[in-house]
Amino acid sequence: MNSQLNGRRLAILGFHKIGEPPPGGWASWFYVPETVFASQLRYLHENGWQLIDIGRFLKGLLDPESLPSRGALLTFDDGYRSNLQVAIPWLQRFGYPSVMFVPTQFIGGHNVFDDGSEPWEAMCDWDDLRELERLACSIQSHGVSHKGLSWLSPAELDQELRESKIVLEAGLGKPVEVLAYPYGDEGADRALTTAALKRAGYRAACLYGGGPNPVPVADSYRLMRVAMGPDTDLCSALGQQ
8 A cells, every 4th residue: 555545644633722711811822712713624624624523533544545635633632611612613613523632630620730831721521521522522532640651650651541541431431542642742662652552442642743644644653733723824734835
């Protein structure tokens, strides 16, 4: 099989927060204003990018020919409640599915892992996550503690991957098969991380940064994601200069 099947590409877009900071907060690069987000969705629609859901994404890893020539997967990290209120209505207008990667320790709480570097934000609770699932936003794993994997011992790595999957599957009653590495940190030993992901039952894992993935995907546990901020130039990022 050719390294790039008929020019197919899979663009995974990585967002964090859509809309304005909370009262008393400040606008960091990780906030994409609502109007900018809407324009980014329009760009995808007008430039032939076909949005896929988690099921088609996972099928495409095994059957690359099932993917569109320009396939895109929209993802949101951390599980901010504001995305349910701001991003999801826009996705519904376009009919776009999405994915949210959630660190289980903070469900129903706040982004303590960002303390001092990002504004204090409410995180989705279990009812919110079930509502997101109903609205075609698949909940997947972002670990338990939101720690970079290079911070963890091999035993802690195994626990982090297994526990987050078990908790989400029990709470949502569905399989959880994809992980996004917190901070894009896949750990110091790629082979060790990949082995732990496979043992836990994950089928794919996403980095943070880079461009579209050539299809077929070379390594489903090292998928690039386009880092999405308010100034991201999609034309350049998706290789359409």
